[in-house]
Amino acid sequence: MKKHNFYAGPSILPQFTLEKTAEAVLDLNGTGLSIMSISHRSKDFTSILQETKSLIRELLDIPDGYSILFLGGGASLQFTMVPYNFLNKKAAYLNTGSWASKAIKEAGFFGEVMVVASSKDKNFSYIPKGYSIPPDVDYFHITTNNTIFGTEIKTDMEVPVPLVADMSSDIFSRPLDVSKYGLIYAGAQKNLGPAGVTLIIIREDLLNKVERVIPTMLSYKTHVENESLFNTPPVLLIYASLQTLIWLKKQGGLSSMQKLNEEKAAALYKEIERNKLFRSTVENSDDRSIMNVCFVMQEEYQDLETSFLEFATSRGMVGIKGHRSVGGFRASLYNALPIDSVKALIKTMQDFEKTV
Amino acid sequence: MKKHNFYAGPSILPQFTLEKTAEAVLDLNGTGLSIMSISHRSKDFTSILQETKSLIRELLDIPDGYSILFLGGGASLQFTMVPYNFLNKKAAYLNTGSWASKAIKEAGFFGEVMVVASSKDKNFSYIPKGYSIPPDVDYFHITTNNTIFGTEIKTDMEVPVPLVADMSSDIFSRPLDVSKYGLIYAGAQKNLGPAGVTLIIIREDLLNKVERVIPTMLSYKTHVENESLFNTPPVLLIYASLQTLIWLKKQGGLSSMQKLNEEKAAALYKEIERNKLFRSTVENSDDRSIMNVCFVMQEEYQDLETSFLEFATSRGMVGIKGHRSVGGFRASLYNALPIDSVKALIKTMQDFEKTV
Numbered sequence: 001m002k003k004h005n006f007y008a009g010p011s012i013l014p015q016f017t018l019e020k021t022a023e024a025v026l027d028l029n030g031t032g033l034s035i036m037s038i039s040h041r042s043k044d045f046t047s048i049l050q051e052t053k054s055l056i057r058e059l060l061d062i063p064d065g066y067s068i069l070f071l072g073g074g075a076s077l078q079f080t081m082v083p084y085n086f087l088n089k090k091a092a093y094l095n096t097g098s099w100a101s102k103a104i105k106e107a108g109f110f111g112e113v114m115v116v117a118s119s120k121d122k123n124f125s126y127i128p129k130g131y132s133i134p135p136d137v138d139y140f141h142i143t144t145n146n147t148i149f150g151t152e153i154k155t156d157m158e159v160p161v162p163l164v165a166d167m168s169s170d171i172f173s174r175p176l177d178v179s180k181y182g183l184i185y186a187g188a189q190k191n192l193g194p195a196g197v198t199l200i201i202i203r204e205d206l207l208n209k210v211e212r213v214i215p216t217m218l219s220y221k222t223h224v225e226n227e228s229l230f231n232t233p234p235v236l237l238i239y240a241s242l243q244t245l246i247w248l249k250k251q252g253g254l255s256s257m258q259k260l261n262e263e264k265a266a267a268l269y270k271e272i273e274r275n276k277l278f279r280s281t282v283e284n285s286d287d288r289s290i291m292n293v294c295f296v297m298q299e300e301y302q303d304l305e306t307s308f309l310e311f312a313t314s315r316g317m318v319g320i321k322g323h324r325s326v327g328g329f330r331a332s333l334y335n336a337l338p339i340d341s342v343k344a345l346i347k348t349m350q351d352f353e354k355t356v
Numbered sequence: 357m358k359k360h361n362f363y364a365g366p367s368i369l370p371q372f373t374l375e376k377t378a379e380a381v382l383d384l385n386g387t388g389l390s391i392m393s394i395s396h397r398s399k400d401f402t403s404i405l406q407e408t409k410s411l412i413r414e415l416l417d418i419p420d421g422y423s424i425l426f427l428g429g430g431a432s433l434q435f436t437m438v439p440y441n442f443l444n445k446k447a448a449y450l451n452t453g454s455w456a457s458k459a460i461k462e463a464g465f466f467g468e469v470m471v472v473a474s475s476k477d478k479n480f481s482y483i484p485k486g487y488s489i490p491p492d493v494d495y496f497h498i499t500t501n502n503t504i505f506g507t508e509i510k511t512d513m514e515v516p517v518p519l520v521a522d523m524s525s526d527i528f529s530r531p532l533d534v535s536k537y538g539l540i541y542a543g544a545q546k547n548l549g550p551a552g553v554t555l556i557i558i559r560e561d562l563l564n565k566v567e568r569v570i571p572t573m574l575s576y577k578t579h580v581e582n583e584s585l586f587n588t589p590p591v592l593l594i595y596a597s598l599q600t601l602i603w604l605k606k607q608g609g610l611s612s613m614q615k616l617n618e619e620k621a622a623a624l625y626k627e628i629e630r631n632k633l634f635r636s637t638v639e640n641s642d643d644r645s646i647m648n649v650c651f652v653m654q655e656e657y658q659d660l661e662t663s664f665l666e667f668a669t670s671r672g673m674v675g676i677k678g679h680r681s682v683g684g685f686r687a688s689l690y691n692a693l694p695i696d697s698v699k700a701l702i703k704t705m706q707d708f709e710k711t712v
Contacts, residue, residue, distance in 0.1 A: 003388040007395045010591055018390050022378040032359040034374050036550040036596065039363045039675060072428025072552060073573060076587040080571040102572075109571050189588055194392040196428060196552045196590025215436040215465050216458075217429060231432040232545060234552025234590065235366055240392065319395060 004341035006331045007319030008147050008292060009169060010189040014336045016250075017193070017243040024239055035239045040232050049228065052238055055245040059254055062178045062201060067224045069200040070233050070241075075168045078185040078198060079103040082141065082164055083110035085220050086183075088210050092116045092137040092161070096153075097124040097146035098325065099166060107141070110212075116140070123326070124149040127287045135160045138209065139182060145170035147190075148323040150280075150294030150330065151287045156180040162206055170291050171199070172248060173335060174258035182206050183220075190291070191335045193241030197234045248335065257335055264333045264342045265290040271346045275353050277301045277308070281326055296328030301356070308352050315348045360697035362687045363675030364503050364648060365525060366545040370692045372606075373549070373599040380595055391595045396588045405584065408594055411601040415610055418534045418557060423580040425556040426589050426597075431524045434541040434554060435459040438497065438520055439466035441576050442539075444566050448472045448493040448517070452509075453480045453502035454681065455522060463497070466568075472496070479682070480505040483643045491516045494565070495538060501526035503546075504679040506636075506650030506686065507643045512536040518562055526647050527555070528604060529691060530614040538562050539576075546647070547691045549597030553590045604691065613691055620689045620698045621646040627702045631709050633657045633664070637682055652684030657712070664708050671704045 005012040024035040031044060038044050053068045062068070071077070079102055083091060087110045095101055095118035107113045114137060117128035124146060133140050139162040145152045147169045154174070157163060162182030171186040178184070183202045189195035200220070207221045216222050222230050251257060269288060272278045272295045281294045297305050305328065312320055322328040331345055361368040380391040387400060394400050409424045418424070427433070435458055439447060443466040451457055451474035463469045470493060473484035480502060489496050495518040501508045503525045510530070513519060518538030527542040534540070539558045545551035556576070563577045572578050578586050607613060625644060628634045628651045637650045653661050661684065668676055678684040687701055 001388070005389060005393055007393065007398075010393060010395060010588065012393050013390065018381055018392065021392070022381040025374055025378040025381060032357070033361060033674065034369065036374065036377070037361055037363065037366060037368050039366060040551065042363075042675075072430060072590075073433065074428060074587045077429065077573045080573050084571075106571055106573075109569055187588065194590070194592040195396065195588045196593055213465055215440075215462055217433045217436050217462075231430045232366065232543065232551045234428075234550070234593070236550040236592070236596075237552055237590070240592075318389065319398075 001316045003316050003318050004344050005318050005337065006341070006345070008323070008330060008332045009187070010195045011319075011332055011334050012336045013193065013240070014244055014247040016247040017240055020243040021236075021240045025236070036236050038235070040229065040235055045235055048239055048242060049233070052242040052245065055242065055249065056199070059172065059245060059248060060176055060178055060201070065204055066178065067202050067204055069202065069220070069223045069228045070238055071198050071200060071223060071228075072196065072234060074195075074198055075099070075166055075185055075187040076102065078166070078200070079106040081218050081220065082139075082183065083107040084212075084214055084218050086139050086162070086164070086206065086209050087111040088138050090114060090137050092133050092140045094128065094131075094140070094142045095120060096127060096143050096151060097149045099146070099148075099168070100143040103141060103143070103166065124151065125282050126284055127151050127153055133159050133161060137161050139164050142166070145289055145291050147292050147332075148325060150282050150289045150292045150326075152289035152291065154290070162203070170289075172254060172257065173261050173291055175254040188237065188241055192244055194237050197237040197241065244336075260339065261290045261333065261335065264337065264339050265293060267339075267346060268293050268331060268333065268342055271349055275349050277304065277353055277356060278349065281328065291333060293331045293333060294322060294326055294328065296322070296326070304356065311352050312345070312348050315344065317345055317348060320345070357672045359672050359674050360700050361674050361693065362697070362701070364679070364686060364688045365543070366551045367675075367688055367690050368692045369549065369596070370600055370603040372603040373596055376599040377592075377596045381592070392592050394591070396585065396591055401591055404595055404598060405589070408598040408601065411598065411605065412555070415528065415601060415604060416532055416534055416557070421560055422534065423558050423560055425558065425576070425579045425584045426594055427554050427556060427579060427584075428552065428590060430551075430554055431455070431522055431541055431543040432458065434522070434556070435462040437574050437576065438495075438539065439463040440568075440570055440574050442495050442518070442520070442562065442565050443467040444494050446470060446493050448489050448496045450484065450487075450496070450498045451476060452483060452499050452507060453505045455502070455524070456499040459497060459499070459522065475507075480507065481638050482640055483507050483509055489515050489517060493517050495520050498522070501645055501647050503648050503688075504681060506638050506645045506648045506682075508645035508647065510646070518559070526645075528610060528613065529617050529647055531610040544593065544597055548600055550593050553593040553597065600692075616695065617646045617689065617691065620693065620695050621649060623695075623702060624649050624687060624689065624698055627705055631705050633660065633709050633712060634705065637684065647689060649687045649689060650678060650682055650684065652678070652682070660712065667708050668701070668704050671700065673701055673704060676701070
């Protein structure tokens with residue numbers, strides 16, 4: 001049976017990425033060597049690294065003055081590295097979910113943290129608006145997409161201080177104005193590649209902003225100066241990510257991708273609205289994520305939750321169980337998810353409704 | 357032409373690992389999903405993680421009371437995590453090479469560092485002996501194999517304080533007495549798997565040894581308590597590592613592996629001794645690494661260095677150029693390197709000698 005992969009991450013990657021990666025694991029471009037078995041200082045790999053950076057620059061239209069890094073430790077390590085490198089006295093954070101809360105906690109180890117707004121009062125079901133950012137903070141941190149709660153900040157903010165964004169689950173889903181950001185970080189395992197590599201896009205004039213001593217591996221400066229080759233990078237994961245970028249470009253780049261993503265999300269939200277059994281957990285449609293669509297059973301059909309999950313599973317739907325802090329269901333519609341999978345899910349929802 | 361892969365790391369992995377990984381990248385055990393595209397919370401992956409830990413426990417005969425972790429950031433991040441978690445006042449380090457020196461530098465950010473002995477005076481060409489370890493230090497740190505300089509500590513030390521060992525380039529090359537160690541860490545990219553995952557074996561009674569506040573991701577306690585699933589681990593890299601462990605067990609485990617490794621190294625050192633063109637950079641044969649064999653041209657044949665490198669390259673030898681801090685040549689003989697590759701290198705050395 002064909003599987004429809006709605007996992008929230010690690011999640012679906014293009015078939016192109018799978019095939020090219022499998023090929024290179026056996027033999028990299030006819031070299032007789034596996035991509036897993038070559039030195040990170042070899043020409044074979046340094047050219048892969050260069051191509052990966054170039055494609056990211058091209059796809060995101062990154063202006064001069066920004067460096068691109070690939071680090072280990074996931075976005076979670078960035079929760080620590082950001083304040084280690086940037087927090088002198090005070091930083092502002094927007095609390096829009098579990099990951100934002102974790103980032104806030106880590107920043108607290110390094111200085112004063114101002115939570116300028118939070119949607120915790122309603123289980124993070126909306127994106128706060130109308131707050132102000134004090135001009136004397138070292139930076140303002142946001143989580144652009146909240147994977148667990150299905151909300152998303154879908155525009156590039158204009159703020160009076162360096163803007164730091166965790167874009168783990170929506171980077172490459174739409175064109176960005178990178179010039180609005182001081183630092184962007186993103187765990188690869190949604191729209192880019194396999195888990196274990198984190199993409200960092202950093203404005204170079206933000207280095208050397210704090211006086212504290214930073215351990216070498218935790219300093220962005222180390223990695224910028226060594227062009228992301230200070231120590232052995234995750235070679236295989238960068239290679240797989242490159243394949244996704246090549247695929248992205250072939251699909252017409254980020255504008256085409258955004259169009260397709262919006263189409264997929266619109267179709268699913270429409271069905272959630274129409275179907276008597278379900279409701280979205282995010283009231284304001286402007287706040288609804290294009291990447292992670294969260295929905296629950298309507299009050300009167302609560303007891304059908306398990307039945308629907310079983311019904312959907314029997315139709316090949318994978319990974320649609322909602323996170324325990326929201327319940328219900330979550331369908332992640334990352335770049336690589338074909339619209340046919342969304343149609344299959346919609347059909348499943350409709351067919352299940354008929355059985356009720 | 358068949359390639360003989362002598363890279364120092366990332367380096368050769370078993371053909372079995374390549375084939376199984378390529379297979380799972382396309383389809384994990386007939387699930388219809390790629391190993392790159394499944395949730396780290398899925399049963400498919402948690403059972404892979406369990407099996408990987410179990411096999412490590414079995415192969416290294418790890419006693420109770422130790423946890424196994426898989427972290428990102430490489431051994432270089434461990435240079436920071438070790439003192440962050442263990443250095444209260446003073447730590448002792450043995451300086452046997454570039455990596456040991458880097459570990460020493462990072463520890464200096466956290467407290468007093470005593471270098472109990474160093475072989476820097478002779479470009480790290482030997483393992484220091486006859487030093488003593490003060491009983492009041494928080495731990496003693498060693499680098500068991502010095503990849504760049506071709507030296508190795510081949511026995512398990514008995515020391516009066518917790519022993520911390522960077523075993524990046526010799527773990528799994530011989531049986532270990534893990535009970536002698538407080539913490540072992542190893543970047544995977546030599547004898548285990550692809551670059552990007554670091555294996556940690558930690559004695560649990562060493563947690564909570566310092567008073568400082570440790571950022572969550574840098575605390576071993578976080579990862580021990582969450583069984584290495586605090587955040588998304590590098591799923592694909594752990595899967596590939598598991599395949600190498602399965603292969604290792606099929607080869608008869610670490611005793612068989614040690615026998616084969618010693619045989620490979622003995623054959624190559626013997627040829628270096630015999631051949632008039634070459635000499636080992638490590639005088640004391642007890643200190644010579646079984647994993648990385650470093651050799652240079654004899655004084656009178658210095659000018660043939662480039663010619664030999666070209667000659668060897670034309671015979672399919674890959675990665676035998678020595679590190680710039682030693683010069684000459686380095687042949688890395690990791691577990692997965694077949695003895696036939698060693699024989700091919702020896703034949704190449706003999707044939708080149710005849711041309712002189």
